[in-house]
Amino acid sequence: MMVAKILDDGAHDALADAVPTILVVEDDRLVMMVISEALADDHFRVLAAPDAISARRVLESDAVDVLFTDIDLGPGPSGLVLAREARRLCPGLAVVYASGGRPSLPKDLAVPGAAFVPKPYRQAEVCDLLSRIARRPGSATM
Numbered sequence: 001m002m003v004a005k006i007l008d009d010g011a012h013d014a015l016a017d018a019v020p021t022i023l024v025v026e027d028d029r030l031v032m033m034v035i036s037e038a039l040a041d042d043h044f045r046v047l048a049a050p051d052a053i054s055a056r057r058v059l060e061s062d063a064v065d066v067l068f069t070d071i072d073l074g075p076g077p078s079g080l081v082l083a084r085e086a087r088r089l090c091p092g093l094a095v096v097y098a099s100g101g102r103p104s105l106p107k108d109l110a111v112p113g114a115a116f117v118p119k120p121y122r123q124a125e126v127c128d129l130l131s132r133i134a135r136r137p138g139s140a141t142m
Contacts, residue, residue, distance in 0.1 A: 020134035021045040021062065025055040025069035025079060026098075035068075038123040039130065052077035052085075059089050065134045068126070071099040083111045094133045098126075 022044045026032035029050060036048045047062055049055040051073050058064070067086050069079035077085075083095045095111050100119030110116070115133065117126060 019043055019045050020065040020131075021047060022066045022068055022130055022134065023055060023058055023062075023064045024048045025050075025052065025067070025073065025082060027051060027070060027072075027074040031070075035123060035126060038127055042127040042131065044127075044130070044134070051075075052079070052082035055082055056085060056089075059086050064090065064093065066094045066096060066130055068096045068098065068130060071097050071105070072101050080109055083114065087111050096126075096130065096133065 022039050024032055024036050024039065024046060026035070026048070027050055032048050032050065036046045039046045047058050047064065049058055052069075053076055055067075055069070059067075064086075067083060069082055071079040073079055073082070079097055079099075083097070086093050086095065095114040096117060097105055097110060097114060098117045098119055098121065099105070103118055105114075105116040115129065117129065
């Protein structure tokens with residue numbers, strides 16, 4: 001499984017200390033690449049994973065401020081399962097779900113304080129939402 005890190009050459013340490021880190025989890029590689037690049041252009045440190053198993057490895061090895069995950073990740077654990085595991089690993093982690101298969105997400109399925117973005121979404125709106133959330137951890141609302 002591929003895990004991509006969207007970073008400038010040699011800038012990892014300085015960048016990691018200076019800007020929020022977003023973990024993008026998306027099984028559609030084109031969508032993952034496009035939103036990851038938009039977030040990097042918006043001055044985020046972006047880590048990306050195509051599935052929940054790869055994402056968990058990232059969460060175990062890197063500091064992450066916001067988890068931005070698709071809900072339906074194909075075979076394997078869903079974004080819902082990933083978010084619950086991520087919160088066990090990082091209790092203060094902000095979570096934003098995305099889905100094209102549902103217009104909303106019942107609060108009983110989401111981790112507390114999570115936000116939801118229906119697909120298709122506008123990149124600028126996602127960047128703005130993640131910027132607000134990353135600068136005020138735990139403030140995401142459904």
